[in-house]
Amino acid sequence: MSTATADTPPSGEKLTRKVLTGDHPTWCPGCGDFAVLAAFYRFLEQEQIPHEKIVTLAGIGCSSRFPYFVNTHGGHYIHGRSLPFAVGVSLSRDDLHVFVFGGDGDGFSIGGNHLDHTARKNVNLTYVIMDNFVYGLTKKQTSPTSPIGFKSKTDPTGAIDQPINPMKKLLASGATFVARSHAAQVKHMVEMYRRAYHHKGFSVVEILSECVEFYPGAFDAAVPRKQGQFIEIEEKKHDGTPEDEKRHDPSDEEAAFRLAHLEWPGVFGVFYETQRLTKNELEAQLNQRARERVKGKSDLEILRDTFAKMR
Amino acid sequence: MSTATADTPPSGEKLTRKVLTGDHPTWCPGCGDFAVLAAFYRFLEQEQIPHEKIVTLAGIGCSSRFPYFVNTHGGHYIHGRSLPFAVGVSLSRDDLHVFVFGGDGDGFSIGGNHLDHTARKNVNLTYVIMDNFVYGLTKKQTSPTSPIGFKSKTDPTGAIDQPINPMKKLLASGATFVARSHAAQVKHMVEMYRRAYHHKGFSVVEILSECVEFYPGAFDAAVPRKQGQFIEIEEKKHDGTPEDEKRHDPSDEEAAFRLAHLEWPGVFGVFYETQRLTKNELEAQLNQRARERVKGKSDLEILRDTFAKMR
Amino acid sequence: MVSSDRSSQPISGAALQKEVLKDAVIRLAGNSQDGIQTIGGFLARLAGRTAQEVMTYMTIPSTISGGPSIFQVRMGTGEVLSAGDSADFLVAFYQHSLESHIDSLRERGVLIYDSDHVKPDLSDKRFIYFGVPITGLTIEAVGGSAREKGKNMFVLGLLARMFNLQIDKLRQLIQERFASKGESVLRNALLAFDAGFAYPADSVLKRYYYFEKEKDEDGRVQITMDGNQALAYGLIAAGVRYGAGYPITPWTSIMEILRSELPKYGGTFVQCEDELAAISTALGAAYAGHTAVTGSSGPGLSLKMEALGWAVMAEIPLIIVNIQRGGPSTGMPTNVEQSDLLQAIYGSHGDAPRVVIAPENVEGCFYCAIEAARIAREFSVPVIILSDQSLATRIEAFPEPDLEKLMITPQLDLAPRGADFKPYPLDGPTRHAPPGARIDGKYPTVTGLEHDEHGHPSANPAIHMRMTARRREKLKKLAASLPRPEIYGDQEGDVLLVGWGSTWGPIREAVRRLRAEDKLVGHVHLRHLHPLPNGLERLFTRFRQVFVVEMNDEGLYGFGQLATLLRGRYAYQSIRSITKTDGLPYKVREILEGVRRLSADHVSTFSLYPNL
Amino acid sequence: MVSSDRSSQPISGAALQKEVLKDAVIRLAGNSQDGIQTIGGFLARLAGRTAQEVMTYMTIPSTISGGPSIFQVRMGTGEVLSAGDSADFLVAFYQHSLESHIDSLRERGVLIYDSDHVKPDLSDKRFIYFGVPITGLTIEAVGGSAREKGKNMFVLGLLARMFNLQIDKLRQLIQERFASKGESVLRNALLAFDAGFAYPADSVLKRYYYFEKEKDEDGRVQITMDGNQALAYGLIAAGVRYGAGYPITPWTSIMEILRSELPKYGGTFVQCEDELAAISTALGAAYAGHTAVTGSSGPGLSLKMEALGWAVMAEIPLIIVNIQRGGPSTGMPTNVEQSDLLQAIYGSHGDAPRVVIAPENVEGCFYCAIEAARIAREFSVPVIILSDQSLATRIEAFPEPDLEKLMITPQLDLAPRGADFKPYPLDGPTRHAPPGARIDGKYPTVTGLEHDEHGHPSANPAIHMRMTARRREKLKKLAASLPRPEIYGDQEGDVLLVGWGSTWGPIREAVRRLRAEDKLVGHVHLRHLHPLPNGLERLFTRFRQVFVVEMNDEGLYGFGQLATLLRGRYAYQSIRSITKTDGLPYKVREILEGVRRLSADHVSTFSLYPNL
Ligand SMILES: Cc1ncc(C[n+]2csc(CCOP(=O)(O)OP(=O)(O)O)c2C)c(N)n1
Ligand SMILES: Cc1ncc(C[n+]2csc(CCOP(=O)(O)OP(=O)(O)O)c2C)c(N)n1
Ligand code: SF4
Ligand code: SF4
Ligand SMILES: [Mg+2]
């Protein structure tokens, strides 16, 4: 864990777990979301972002209660719309660090379209989807990631609709950073947070986070101490070795799609990363050009000139 | 053009262009949508579906006025929601043939999420997106398919947001039939209609259809008589010839993605086709199992039995 | 409450005092994990089976992992109108249960507590104390491994003995409930139950309780269920076979029932990606010729407002269920409120008249569903059913509906339409032709644009006027067909209480108490909120004061939502408001206080300058 | 209209009759492709530049490719209150233009027609006929290749001569407009204009027209624009720098202006994927500390209702523009209606009080934007501006606003907050801390759940009561700060006309005419619709009758939307409704008819049994 460096906030306040702890979580004991939260604390402790510049936002769901449990500026918005809300924050306040949290229902069902459009526009923010393959808060209905056969209250004889493939959806969306992690792997989550955070643009991390109440054991297949396998993506080192051939190049979209198609439980790590101008930058360029045209005039002068043309 | 066969509706009414013609289109002279309509007439003339079983539905937009111009049962619903509306029609009336029409704004912007979920559920219907890369009805705003640099009223200095790649979006959605056509190619459109129609499940065809008013020349690059190239996908014939190696296998999703990545204006034809149980079939199976459990009881008897347990 | 002395069979004869009750309010306070809902449900069901009146009330914990929660049952042989302002019996599982709920116990009420967990202040002489080592005895009975899992069944047994309940019926209920969960679960449940029943509660308390008498059997069996069940089964009885929804508390259980049940009837309920899709899918089914349903709670209703306007414009029948909860926004999802009324009526853009009705109790949920379907079909209009969180989760017994008479088996009308086919004739009811119906001539395109009689889009000013009038007039026609509600209580006099929805019981009880004080008080309860039935002015003008009792805010001008509507229509200064916004069902006492406050403040009623 | 005889310079002196006008209504009827909007716009701008009053009215064709369309200009030196019921001059480009609009020409009005296309019935002696081969002369002037493209400029020249307009100013306007389109376009436009001006209209007609006199210069220059422009620039003046929207007619032009203009001010306007995203993005910017705007028309407003409720609950300031059009559903997108009022007030679930204001004319659009921003900030509340299709597209001149005084340059308040920081103090205004502000102690999570003073979620009954009251009381406080509107006309008497929004002009003109008939009539126009200003009862009670004039439906009970609100608040039987639903702006005549009808039908006013 790194100690505070030049990044330390001017006030000298150090981000510790204690400082970062908000309300006591209302999650069920054993819920995977606790670990996702713990990893977030640890990531923040490592990064030492100025405290007041951190914003945690969410929609509605168990996972979406996240902002209450982190002592930073936060927003608990409405179901499925946390991303467009975050877009407003990010685009109007480039000085902030915006993190959005939510569940599979919030992000892939009601909010699925906002995800696609925020991604293609490459708005600068980090989005964490705590995927438990079920609607937790409303107590066990089928979610768009529930596998076929999953018995929920809305599919008492087992789900029949083909679930989405989250990685495929995220890749197709145009997101410039796409990763996958597991709530049983705190170190891995911290690393994904770190890389997502340092990525400029729209970064998204899906974290498999078990709902012990309504879908216990859902992700055991990727938990070593439950006879599962947690397979991490090995990334290319570009070291010219033959082993490197087989390693994954995160800038290769097709390769990323291939990883997304691996059989359950698949692999974990960074599937895809690329650089593209962010919408924040593009809008800033627009503004700069516009400002040049008005040549340092004050707001008052600009509007007065406009009115002069309407006389 | 085939003549009426056993499929001819019982009433003996033959589907002719005259019979099928609805209102006089309100489109601008020269609009690509006229050709999309003409091809639809021709397709119906070929198929001779029973007249009263055809349903044409749409949202809002220039293209979405389509149902008025076809003399069949029709619905002009609200902006972006034509697909879920069509889902209600299809799932509750398996005897009908449901066609949905709309624009790029209707389908990829406000309606983008419904597209994904209707596709993954594989609801049995055919969806035609008349993509003109612009908002026509509202008079030239940027659409999610407008290319970067396109000057619209909402991007007077040129669009800056990365557009979606429609084919990629459709492929990632889980649609079981994905094709692409061009309004300048009536025969090709008719063929795509035909194949989409005969596909069981959710079939979607994107048709590049020029908005002569607000985006003239948008698709010239694929119009031979304007020095463009209209490249059709050659599909595998499985004839063991070496040429066949290079041909496209529509059941190969990865190959389809590769086609989707080709440089503008890309290729036309069936990108992807696969078979998967439709939601219509899956729900029917559910119902059958449920009906077996209640063993031929009448509705009244079933409810009475339920109430008996609540005494 | 005084008893009739109809003789009976006490469990153990000797030396016990028999206390006869007309009804009893039993509050179970624990954590939601303890299965107190289950005990409550069994008691309610039992009451139903023995033709008693019953009403329940519960709270839902706000943390996901459960937590403090109560279940209150009021059962008895009189008319049970509300779940009770205060409890006669309190069962406290934990110290926190005791502390949070002791104030709800009436004086001389009985506190039953788990003496393994709870230490009451025995010096407080207001209550009768009855400690039972519930935890210990349950573990002993079921075996250590099952931990505390059977405490609820133990308590059920205990209550069965105290109240001299029919234990064969209770055992049967346990059997029905646990049979499918495997033999050992059932065995443990019965072991715990028997242990509770074996505990000599009566002799410790030196008394047992006995409900006055069973109601006169009128031949009708009772069924017991909660409001959401009643609504769901009402929809099925009404011939609704298609629907679509998205989960949200407290609507969800309706869609869960429909998703499970409709396939048996050859129907389908679709879980959609969101509420916009849900209403659209339901409208698709309606367009295709079915009576279809969608539903939600507050936030979801807001999302349906655009599509609802399409249904009004296209005159497509649809049932929209809205289970109201505390608002605005996410608000108080597990509390009750009646604050969606004006949205239900006015929430879509444009003049978009639709029908709004509200059930007054669990039985009403069933019949409202049936009526909604009838109105939707007959007037080709969307109908909103406004239920609420308390009705949704409250269990009541009511006479089994006469399904022979009520049950509708739906039929698609695919008859060919002639050349004169007009979906929207100016001089008659809407006549849609669903797809599949042959049409001589033009096939219709059903649209949300303004249109003429043939459904053809038109921006002609005269057509918009006529069609706007058409959409309004058909609701007026419906209004004319509605029965004028009866006044309960005095037919003229001092105060008329007007209510709607789940406040029915407490208002009625308040009227009884006021009349017992020799006040001239009546009660009118409106099931039809939009359109209102005609002739209400004839009721209102018979009373000096008209107080509208609602669970919503007094608003900017001092009037609740129904009061605002009624004043807007009648402009009577006599119409005023009793409102509250604490997210809990009305206590009778609160209504009485409201009546007293407003009656005292009589002057302002007729002032020309209210609310300065 | 009688003239003052202030002398002037006719174009050609000889033998021409000079007819002096106070104002003139000129209707241009053609196809939208003919650029008749352009002529109209020039005339309006010219009027503005010469300190005349002007008002325009236009229709938009319903086919995408354009089609029949009109543009009507009323200009003059009196107070121009409406675009005119009937035209004094009709310019008909085609036969269909003539046929559709000849009925709008008043008797003795002048029909100017393109004699190359139009054949009027010269035997109809009601009108003065003036045929000009517009097409031919334009082609001749501009050259054949340009086809019919310059006809609008030709007509402008023609009118300039007939009305003795200031042609240097007109030529300058043409220059400003066409300069950027390339030299040949500009040259052609001027060629056509000159040809029109050269046509000896005055000698053919044997008269020329002259506007009475220029208004006394009060030193304030006039600017000319349409309502949507005024609203957009008003937002900019008010310090709004961030916003988000989705296109929909007739809201779109506001977002187009903001998207182009805001970058100059360092701001950003985002085109979102839909309206749900648009309001959410705007709320994100508001949460981040800015005064932000979103907007739409009917269908889009319906989609914003859920998020709007969040803004109410979280007490986040936001401006929501709604340009009303004909409803319900897609309805009549290019027609006017005032039917979103009740939705604006009541359209979200739960008790969700927000502010609703409505501009009465183009100038009002500008000032409403400024007021909306002020209220949103001061009361931390969403404010809806209800404009409408006719205001959005209508051009008017008004005195240039005093930007020095009005202009707000926004500032983020990132000052650190102390340990006592409470966003929602019970005893004071909302005090949000935008992200970036350091907080000693707990950082806030802004939420749509019910919450305490610290913004912390709570389902405590007392807190919900107090917070519901808080959200209501702050609007009452706003109400108390609003000026009581003045009555125009008689201060007491027979009839008070009450209006809101774009009906201001026609109502005022109606009042003038009624007073000219010696009736005692007043007019109150409400800009603040929710909350209503206090003290209206003191105005209403001075008149025997109060008629609320609105462009919406009379509803189930005979009252328009504002009338319903006013009756709900005041319960005065004297408040009744004049409504209409033809999708067109009020004609003065229609209001007069309404007043006569209701006045005759006096009995029903005080009946206890209305609407049986
Ligand atoms: C508009 C709206 N619709 C529905 C709901 C009810 N609701 C709350 S959370 C949720 C889904 C929860 O699932 P998910 O997003 O996967 O989160 P989880 O609880 O599983 O973490 C739903 C349907 C709501 N609050 N608002
Ligand atoms: C809820 C809602 N939002 C916005 C609109 C306005 N609107 C109508 S059509 C349209 C987009 C048209 O573009 P597209 O779907 O590409 O169709 P096109 O006209 O280009 O064929 C929009 C934004 C609307 N009718 N309803
Ligand atoms: S319900 Fe599931 S997701 Fe929600 S807190 Fe409990 S375990 Fe976690
Ligand atoms: S505006 Fe464009 S898309 Fe619409 S009808 Fe005209 S050419 Fe076609
Ligand atoms: Mg989930």
Ligand SMILES: [Mg+2]
């Ligand atoms: Mg388009």
